[in-house]
Amino acid sequence: MAGKLTYQQAGVDTRKAAALVGDIGAQARRTQKNRRLFGAFGLFAACYDLGGYDEPVIVTGCDGVGTKLELLLEHDMLETAGKDLVAMSVNDILTTGGDPLMFLDYIGIAALDEARITRLITGMADYLEACDCILAGGETAEMPGIVPENVIELSGFCIGAAEKRDLIDPTTIAVGDKLVGYPSDSIHANGWSLVRRVLRDHDTGVTNDELRGWLAPTRLYHDVTSALKKSGVRPRAMAHITGGGLPENLERLFQGVGADLAIPEWRLPGIGKLLAHVDAEDRFHTFNMGVGWVAIVAPEDAAAACAAGPGGTVLGEISSGEGVRVRTAPAG
Numbered sequence: 302m303a304g305k306l307t308y309q310q311a312g313v314d315t316r317k318a319a320a321l322v323g324d325i326g327a328q329a330r331r332t333q334k335n336r337r338l339f340g341a342f343g344l345f346a347a348c349y350d351l352g353g354y355d356e357p358v359i360v361t362g363c364d365g366v367g368t369k370l371e372l373l374l375e376h377d378m379l380e381t382a383g384k385d386l387v388a389m390s391v392n393d394i395l396t397t398g399g400d401p402l403m404f405l406d407y408i409g410i411a412a413l414d415e416a417r418i419t420r421l422i423t424g425m426a427d428y429l430e431a432c433d434c435i436l437a438g439g440e441t442a443e444m445p446g447i448v449p450e451n452v453i454e455l456s457g458f459c460i461g462a463a464e465k466r467d468l469i470d471p472t473t474i475a476v477g478d479k480l481v482g483y484p485s486d487s488i489h490a491n492g493w494s495l496v497r498r499v500l501r502d503h504d505t506g507v508t509n510d511e512l513r514g515w516l517a518p519t520r521l522y523h524d525v526t527s528a529l530k531k532s533g534v535r536p537r538a539m540a541h542i543t544g545g546g547l548p549e550n551l552e553r554l555f556q557g558v559g560a561d562l563a564i565p566e567w568r569l570p571g572i573g574k575l576l577a578h579v580d581a582e583d584r585f586h587t588f589n590m591g592v593g594w595v596a597i598v599a600p601e602d603a604a605a606a607c608a609a610g611p612g613g614t615v616l617g618e619i620s621s622g623e624g625v626r627v628r629t630a631p632a633g
Contacts, residue, residue, distance in 0.1 A: 312445030328426040347437035356465040364389035369493040383424025384518035390459035392541040399463030406439035409454030432523040471538035479603040485593030487517035511571030525610035563630035567591030
């Protein structure tokens with residue numbers, strides 16, 4: 302009679318996983334400098350005391366890294382993947398006017414690899430520490446036979462809160478309001494299925510340095526939202542420019558109004574080698590085109606809003622016609 306099997310022989314090492322949770326605790330602690338969990342890290346669920354808010358409203362978001370992850374793994378940019386994972390959810394929380402409080406991750410992997418998982422968590426913790434959001438926990442799932450070797454599945458979840466009175470209300474958008482845009486740092490974490498198709502089908506001549514520049518992490522915009530609050534500017538609405546580009550991400554905020562936008566030339570090194578193979582209209586519906594964040598503000602607040610983040614510039618204004626029309630502004 303054959304010997305009885307263990308879970309480890311089936312490809313899952315629970316003892317190794319438990320030790321890894323302890324190692325992650327050090328990363329979690331550096332995200333608790335200003336905010337702290339209500340209770341210990343590593344329990345079955347994480348708690349946060351909302352006693353500092355008068356009328357708290359919970360805001361939530363979840364996202365992933367998308368097919369960008371394939372190239373990040375190929376180029377050994379695991380810390381960037383962790384940063385992307387955080388930014389994609391935290392930025393969505395910030396659009397509400399809320400504070401990102403707690404972040405949880407899901408990592409699916411064929412077999413535990415402490416070094417790779419630690420690098421992912423390090424990237425997450427770098428960004429979470431920067432925006433004062435707690436690494437509250439997560440799940441690392443060993444999935445032998447389901448997740449292929451050398452593949453990692455990633456999902457992120459962010460929980461935030463806002464005072465009810467401070468919630469951003471897009472229904473206040475009015476004709477004449479200004480749209481202020483803030484630059485992206487890269488292609489960010491959207492549109493990579495198209496990027497990968499172009500790289501596969503065309504001899505673009507893109508250099509390794511240029512590609513790594515395209516793969517730079519999604520920018521966190523907590524500095525912009527914090528500066529807007531400090532200056533007393535209350536945006537009518539804010540948008541994180543992700544899948545769908547400027548048109549779709551802005552149109553979801555509009556009710557019976559529209560906008561004509563002139564955006565600066567995208568100066569990401571080598572980006573012309575990609576755009577040369579992309580439909581001239583579809584590119585605006587796929588990529589951020591150099592603008593990763595937009596704040597819609599009253600006309601009298603436009604100057605202060607531009608000063609709230611590096612490269613802030615007025616892209617256009619709200620008009621009575623419906624839809625968003627985007628063009629590249631003339632050089633100079």
